[in-house]
Amino acid sequence: MFTRGLKRKCVGHEEDMEGALAGLKTVSSYSLQRQSLLDMSLVKLQLCHMLVEPNLCRSVLIANTVRQIQEEMTQDGTWRSVTPQEAGRAPLDRLVSTEILCRSAWEQEGARPAPGLGDGHVQGPVSDLCPVTSAQAPRHPQSGIWELDSPREDRGGFHKSLDQIFETLETKNPGCMEELFSDVDSPYYDLDTVLTGMVGGARPGPCEGLEGLAPATPGPSSSCKSDLGELDHVVEILVET
Amino acid sequence: MKCFSRYLPYIFRPANTILSSSCHTEANVLPSGLLPSGQNKLGPWCSPTGSPAPLSCETGCGEGSWILVCRLLVPTQVSLLSMEEDIDTRKINNSFLRDHSYATEADIISTVEFNHTGELLATGDKGGRVVIFQREQESKNQIHRRGEYNVYSTFQSHEPEFDYLKSLEIEEKINKIRWLPQQNAAYFLLSTNDKTVKLWKVSERDKRPEGYNLKDEEGRLRDPATITTLRVPVLRPMDLMVEATPRRVFANAHTYHINSISVNSDYETYMSADDLRINLWNFEITNQSFNIVDIKPANMEELTEVITAAEFHPHHCNTFVYSSSKGTIRLCDMRASALCDRHTKFFEEPEDPSNRSFFSEIISSISDVKFSHSGRYIMTRDYLTVKVWDLNMENRPIETYQVHDYLRSKLCSLYENDCIFDKFECVWNGSDSVIMTGSYNNFFRMFDRNTKRDVTLEASRENSKPRAILKPRKVCVGGKRRKDEISVDSLDFSKKILHTAWHPSENIIAVAATNNLYIFQDKVN
Numbered sequence: 001m002f003t004r005g006l007k008r009k010c011v012g013h014e015e016d017m018e019g020a021l022a023g024l025k026t027v028s029s030y031s032l033q034r035q036s037l038l039d040m041s042l043v044k045l046q047l048c049h050m051l052v053e054p055n056l057c058r059s060v061l062i063a064n065t066v067r068q069i070q071e072e073m074t075q076d077g078t079w080r081s082v083t084p085q086e087a088g089r090a091p092l093d094r095l096v097s098t099e100i101l102c103r104s105a106w107e108q109e110g111a112r113p114a115p116g117l118g119d120g121h122v123q124g125p126v127s128d129l130c131p132v133t134s135a136q137a138p139r140h141p142q143s144g145i146w147e148l149d150s151p152r153e154d155r156g157g158f159h160k161s162l163d164q165i166f167e168t169l170e171t172k173n174p175g176c177m178e179e180l181f182s183d184v185d186s187p188y189y190d191l192d193t194v195l196t197g198m199v200g201g202a203r204p205g206p207c208e209g210l211e212g213l214a215p216a217t218p219g220p221s222s223s224c225k226s227d228l229g230e231l232d233h234v235v236e237i238l239v240e241t
Numbered sequence: 242m243k244c245f246s247r248y249l250p251y252i253f254r255p256a257n258t259i260l261s262s263s264c265h266t267e268a269n270v271l272p273s274g275l276l277p278s279g280q281n282k283l284g285p286w287c288s289p290t291g292s293p294a295p296l297s298c299e300t301g302c303g304e305g306s307w308i309l310v311c312r313l314l315v316p317t318q319v320s321l322l323s324m325e326e327d328i329d330t331r332k333i334n335n336s337f338l339r340d341h342s343y344a345t346e347a348d349i350i351s352t353v354e355f356n357h358t359g360e361l362l363a364t365g366d367k368g369g370r371v372v373i374f375q376r377e378q379e380s381k382n383q384i385h386r387r388g389e390y391n392v393y394s395t396f397q398s399h400e401p402e403f404d405y406l407k408s409l410e411i412e413e414k415i416n417k418i419r420w421l422p423q424q425n426a427a428y429f430l431l432s433t434n435d436k437t438v439k440l441w442k443v444s445e446r447d448k449r450p451e452g453y454n455l456k457d458e459e460g461r462l463r464d465p466a467t468i469t470t471l472r473v474p475v476l477r478p479m480d481l482m483v484e485a486t487p488r489r490v491f492a493n494a495h496t497y498h499i500n501s502i503s504v505n506s507d508y509e510t511y512m513s514a515d516d517l518r519i520n521l522w523n524f525e526i527t528n529q530s531f532n533i534v535d536i537k538p539a540n541m542e543e544l545t546e547v548i549t550a551a552e553f554h555p556h557h558c559n560t561f562v563y564s565s566s567k568g569t570i571r572l573c574d575m576r577a578s579a580l581c582d583r584h585t586k587f588f589e590e591p592e593d594p595s596n597r598s599f600f601s602e603i604i605s606s607i608s609d610v611k612f613s614h615s616g617r618y619i620m621t622r623d624y625l626t627v628k629v630w631d632l633n634m635e636n637r638p639i640e641t642y643q644v645h646d647y648l649r650s651k652l653c654s655l656y657e658n659d660c661i662f663d664k665f666e667c668v669w670n671g672s673d674s675v676i677m678t679g680s681y682n683n684f685f686r687m688f689d690r691n692t693k694r695d696v697t698l699e700a701s702r703e704n705s706k707p708r709a710i711l712k713p714r715k716v717c718v719g720g721k722r723r724k725d726e727i728s729v730d731s732l733d734f735s736k737k738i739l740h741t742a743w744h745p746s747e748n749i750i751a752v753a754a755t756n757n758l759y760i761f762q763d764k765v766n
Contacts, residue, residue, distance in 0.1 A: 040656070056497055056547055057547045057566050057662075058659075065603065
């Protein structure tokens, strides 16, 4: 009886989910790609701290790209601060300011550091997309390159790295670059590739969709949220069976 | 044009193209269409109204055949020493340079510029050196050597520095070289790295004084007690020596990296532009400069746009333009106010919403801006296109040319390997009828504005037999690849042509590919 009931429930949910999943597929792969672009940009901003004064034009362009992604994520509602103590802050503060991102590039210009932009902001984009990521990973071979090796139950792994990035910006110690990324095991964070500059062959797939799709409209986001809850439920069921 | 029609198959020129009967080598003949007002300091190539000159079809060589004249290597320190020993042969031509295949990073050419007559060609490299090439003189018995350039002078312009205050290195890489028009026997040029502009005087010395009283021939001082007679020193001929001396050093005026310098048409002032500011200098005054543009925000957190290039108008000494990382060009008039933060004209093309992506802003960033010789148009280069703007129309360019649109689908990868930030330059030909710019895989492109035809050529060692005709190249975008085509995925993104130059009056171009300088000319009899 338990099984029958479960089956019916399972089937019913599956039927409901498929339509939602199909809709989610394009949206979440776009989100993954967008997230990857955001991560890549943050790495670039950090790597621009070198012995020679970094190229300001490049830093500004990357920072603008990051800001654009953040703005879009804010519209989607996927950029949410997690920790309750940050709840009182004005929404604008959640956008990581360019100054923080490019501190290594600009602190010699005398820019004052923005007052205590907490870790919560950094956690935001990562942690919110994590449920989507871990749920989607087994279902989409096409986005295999984005698959994270372990389910992101402890989100500490990733956001800790981002925190370290900002610490590094302040301490100007490029030596800790290696240990910075040692916990991050996601394949698309191929530091070698980034550092040595991949040449030649195009790497299709991950980025094509990103460029082809227009920035997501706020439309799907509301259905996203409700679907996420159901998705979690489905995954739990699947795992159990 | 008899020289073209007689020789060699011209792959691009359609059979029905009508060419005039005079050749570009007869450049001294003034076309009858010019106004008699005597304002013709532009030479015979442009009418003062700025419309394409009647001779443009001769020099419009987007379709012509190009041959390699010579391939030059920037000499390293080793060959520099041997050059000094052989200084009297100034036939130090390319032969020994050509075969050297070692290339250090310091040899990477970072700027190329012809002087106003085209007789000299200057290159700057990452090691802070400037190498000047001089055109081989015409001689009747060596007519085939016309158009070759030989090393004329080499000097170390900038040295690496260390900014102790910020604990940062200041690169010695030469960002730009600009020649001053020649006013006497010496040549003057400006060269700049990230922080300091220098005025160099390059002069020839072919006589030296002999017969000093207090010094002997080796320069050793003589004991005055041993001198019994006095003589007058005389100038005697000596082996030709070319020496470069720094005449002015314009330092400490830029907080950010200098990206452009431009000599004003009054020949008394010039401007230097960095990421956020533009300064106006007088050549005679090195300890002061006027700040004429400042886009630094009060709060650096609000910085979203930087200056990427700037240039003075070729005739109006009060007018200049500067481009930005957001794809805009501002034209400013220095008569309006001391600080030209408010532009006189603002050029921007509305964004195409169908092409919008996260990379839209990056690829719209302008890497180079150049006035046409006529002063009527400006040309801008962004990552994928070259655009020609009419100064009288601000809302969109009059012409847009796709340089390598096949890269549009690869932008993410190009962002990842930083190629999307490459700054390509663009140049006009002498008559403003053809524009040229570089691409990847050592390709460079020419666009003929009149015929609307374009050609892709390659500057590479493989096809660089002297006098060989360049074969046009084609990139295949997808589907079936023809025999001579190269697919997008096979392009070498480490081989980029960022710097090119076009002779002011002839169809001779200089193309810098890493540490090689290629000189091509249009096929002449």
